[in-house]
Amino acid sequence: MSLFGVFDGHNGYRGSLYVREMLLHNIASSLEEETSLAEVQSAIQQAYVKTDQDFISLGVRDGCCVVTVAVSPSFIIAANAGDSRAVLAVKAEEEGEEMGGEVRAIDLTEDHKPGRPDEQARIEAAGGFVVELGVPRVMGYLAVSRAIGDAELKQFVIAEPEIHVKPREPQAQRFVLLATDGLWDVMSSQEAVEFVWKKWEEKDHGAEELVREAYRLGSYDNICVMV
Template identity: 30%
Template sequence: MIGDTMTLLSLLGRIMRYFLLRPETLFLLCISLALWSYFFHTDEVKTIVKSSRDAVKMVKGKVAEMMMHDRLGGLDVLDAEFSKTWGFKNSNVAVYSIQGRRDHMEDRFEVLTDLVNRSHPSIFAIFDGHGGEAAADYAKAHLPESLRQQLQSYEREKKDGLFSYASILEQRILAVDRDMVEKFSASHEEAGTTCLVALLSDRELTVANVGDSRGVLCDKDGNAVALSHDHKPYQLKERKRIKRAGEGLGAALIWVPLVVQHPFRFPLQRGGFISFNGSWRVQGILAMSRSLGDYPLKNLNVVIPDPDILTFDLDKLQPEFMILASDGLWDAFSNEEAVRFVRERLDEPHFGAKSIVLQSFYRGCPDNITVMVVKFKGAAGTKAGQ
């Protein structure tokens, strides 16, 4: 009896594999059933055929619905696919942000412009949190506003040559990190965030970066100009700094359990090291070498908040637009490819920001993705962001 049952199951399995591997045979079977129903009017067969037709109509209806909602030049996608989306738009700035495949949304962005006094630079910021949302929330709530307050008094103080946009950026970023680390240490909140901030005036663009969010500019000839450089643990400069920070630290101070086996590891003394765990990570944990927050790694001095700051002459570059984005975009696009992609879509409602975010998602990016596109005078005829 058991043998007969096994034989029957085996036969059914072979039949299933046959139809799955040869869909054309299943199609011919459906045609045969339809003809049988037509000539012999078998109610059971007609029921099967009707069910099949209903299923086909349902699929066609879903495809038609997706085509009706296709607003992205070939990307058949509905916004409902994403658990959370954010958008922002004014005359010269557009932002599109999705949670994507992550369980939580840890990206944040901010745009601050002074419509009363246009001599003050506009502020654009991207924060990509990790280990929770607390650090990105804190940076968004405190850094742009403190920058705006400092910049409002800058016109009076710059006559003495004591301040510049670069110095103000550095001071404010370091101050926010100090406050964050002090507050988070007391509450044992281990979250951290990247920080990418751009100050845009009539003739000058100043960009500060901490971490691996990235900015890129499209100049008058369509070339990609890097506005920032990622802070990654594998970079020689960062490796040497982590090694120096680790020298003299006792093993008792290492909060990361060293019993964890790392297949690839640079042993940078007892206190500081980088290891490969899907990507190169400080202490086997953090995939960037600089950040805001991350107080346990700050206590070891292996992660620092110091920004790299670059200044650009807009009269010389005559740029069309710039892109500021979290690393979700840069996992799927190079600088040059992103500039080409957005340049072809500047006439879209979100200046190409939405299209490139969704394209990054469809290329398999597993991260949150936030993209900000800022158009300059040459592209819009007015001052960017105002």
């Protein structure tokens, strides 16, 4: 199994550095070579929570949005806490749809924004509130509803990931794209995978060019992309 992740810190740099070092280690350390799908999902969930607890115990205020993808011979297992996103690119014709492009984007994760109805309901049930200040914000402050860290908002901004599983279909699946919200602020999932696929056909993995394209389109947030 291979593990990949993108880590988007906020309110400081320490969250992303810590999570980069520890999260995948915490996932891997709890897995055996022969592990069921259910055990992998459980290990990922526990690792997110443990990483959050360990980071908060350091007494810092930083936070970090996280998206990870575990790839085995049989499954693609995506997990996220925050608004970084994982997208799977598949052959368009394999989906039975008439499309102009050669690839179709399938979101492997759903962004954790405070304005998402289920997330807002969860926050309000915990005694918090969401207010619109340019974008929906938890307690009028944070623009994501899940993350590792953010100790002062931990009652509302949980680290528990949502996990989604896709079977591996090597003949239909082209690549997985992971990126921070600096990309998704200016491009849709479909636009991003089409851009990468054009670069892929030119023997370029497309990640660096996709970052440059996001800047060209006016993204003012930090941008990290992995293909």
